[in-house]
Amino acid sequence: MTSRARPFGPEVMRQLTLDTEPWLSCDDCFHHVDEYVERLLAAQEQAMPAMAVHLRGCPACAEEAETLVIPAAEDSGMDPRPVLAGLGAG
Numbered sequence: 001m002t003s004r005a006r007p008f009g010p011e012v013m014r015q016l017t018l019d020t021e022p023w024l025s026c027d028d029c030f031h032h033v034d035e036y037v038e039r040l041l042a043a044q045e046q047a048m049p050a051m052a053v054h055l056r057g058c059p060a061c062a063e064e065a066e067t068l069v070i071p072a073a074e075d076s077g078m079d080p081r082p083v084l085a086g087l088g089a090g
């Protein structure tokens with residue numbers, strides 16, 4: 001095998017085809033928040049627009065995402081503040 005980048009695996013593609021609406025339940029949000037935070041840190045959050053919409057409108061889930069962003073950003077040597085701003089929490 002070569003080292004060809006595969007940003008979208010089958011699981012991601014499945015989720016993308018499911019998440020065609022801007023609406024997401026808190027339950028769905030909770031299931032995808034880990035992946036969304038990873039994408040935020042990789043500047044690929046545009047792939048999950050329903051998450052962005054939900055987090056802007058749901059303080060509880062936005063807070064959950066914030067608690068994940070901060071340690072994840074620090075692990076990556078990143079400043080979490082711009083990422084938090086991207087959550088719409090600021």
Ligand SMILES: [Zn+2]
Nearest residue numbers: 026029058061
């Ligand atoms: Zn929510």
